[in-house]
Amino acid sequence: xxxxxxxxxxxxxxxxxxxxxxxxxxxxxxxxxxxxxxxxxxxxxxxxxxxxxxxxxxxxxxxxxxxxxxxxxxxxxxxxxxxxxxxxxxxxxxxxxxxxxxxxxxxxxxxxxxxxxxxxxxxxxxxxxxxxxxxxxxxxxxxxxxxxxxxxxxxxxxxxxxxxxxxxxxxxxxxxxxxxxxxxxxxxxxxxxxxxxxxxxxxxxxxxxxxxxxxxxxxxxxxxxxxxxxxxxxxxxxxxxxxxxxxxxxxxxx
Ligand SMILES: Nc1ncnc2c1ncn2[C@@H]1O[C@H](COP(=O)(O)OP(=O)(O)OP(=O)(O)O)[C@@H](O)[C@H]1O
Ligand SMILES: [Mg+2]
Numbered sequence: 001x002x003x004x005x006x007x008x009x010x011x012x013x014x015x016x017x018x019x020x021x022x023x024x025x026x027x028x029x030x031x032x033x034x035x036x037x038x039x040x041x042x043x044x045x046x047x048x049x050x051x052x053x054x055x056x057x058x059x060x061x062x063x064x065x066x067x068x069x070x071x072x073x074x075x076x077x078x079x080x081x082x083x084x085x086x087x088x089x090x091x092x093x094x095x096x097x098x099x100x101x102x103x104x105x106x107x108x109x110x111x112x113x114x115x116x117x118x119x120x121x122x123x124x125x126x127x128x129x130x131x132x133x134x135x136x137x138x139x140x141x142x143x144x145x146x147x148x149x150x151x152x153x154x155x156x157x158x159x160x161x162x163x164x165x166x167x168x169x170x171x172x173x174x175x176x177x178x179x180x181x182x183x184x185x186x187x188x189x190x191x192x193x194x195x196x197x198x199x200x201x202x203x204x205x206x207x208x209x210x211x212x213x214x215x216x217x218x219x220x221x222x223x224x225x226x227x228x229x230x231x232x233x234x235x236x237x238x239x240x241x242x243x244x245x246x247x248x249x250x251x252x253x254x
Pocket of ligand 2: 040042085
């Protein structure tokens with residue numbers, strides 16, 4: 001279970017997160033939606049302890065352990081995972097080496113090159129990733145959809161406790177969307193993995209059934225509900241939530 005309490009963060013002198021509260025119980029799938037630039041990706045980065053962001057308040061608790069003061073590697077080892085909206089390319093770092101290091105860190109084992117290839121092959125086939133990808137440099141020259149598939153490969157290998165998937169459904173074809181949904185559903189069922197799925201689109205949500213939907217506006221979660229909230233957003237747009245927020249605070253102040 002991931003608990004996020006009153007999370008505030010800034011870049012330079014710009015406040016981006018202004019009090020995010022979330023509770024993601026084990027095995028639940030939560031969706032985070034919201035207009036461009038409201039802080040969804042920033043939330044993912046801050047939860048993983050990215051150094052570019054300064055956390056100014058709040059606590060992050062994973063399965064009862066307060067990980068607020070953990071660095072990124074410690075958070076990953078504890079079971080947090082972030083699939084990037086914009087995966088970073090690292091020329092010079094081979095995909096196979098990168099994945100093997102992640103695997104060893106997370107599972108606290110030492111696995112040799114040959115053994116790791118066996119582990120990774122079945123997952124490559126499932127995700128329809130060409131085996132030659134292993135000997136290429138990380139995300140270097142990969143297409144947009146290929147990079148997203150590599151993020152999913154990491155997810156399948158690492159088996160985190162909580163996975164934050166930032167726009168994993170953007171730029172991937174319809175077949176890959178179904179595979180993404182299959183990986184999510186399987187991990188949830190076999191390992192009790194919890195998911196925070198950041199998305200702009202309803203499509204993926206037809207394949208994975210979310211337990212809760214949250215709307216982020218201006219650096220905090222302003223509304224939560226079930227799938228009917230997604231349908232209402234498709235119909236009405238975000239102004240509808242903004243107005244509701246104002247109405248709610250107006251009536252609260254009466
Ligand atoms: N490293 C940074 N330096 C400067 N500004 C930043 C940085 N990271 C984020 N921001 C700003 O913080 C705001 C929130 O950005 P963020 O990427 O979290 O938005 P988002 O909700 O994920 O949007 P989108 O739906 O477009 O992906 C934006 O105005 C962005 O320009
Ligand atoms: Mg984003």
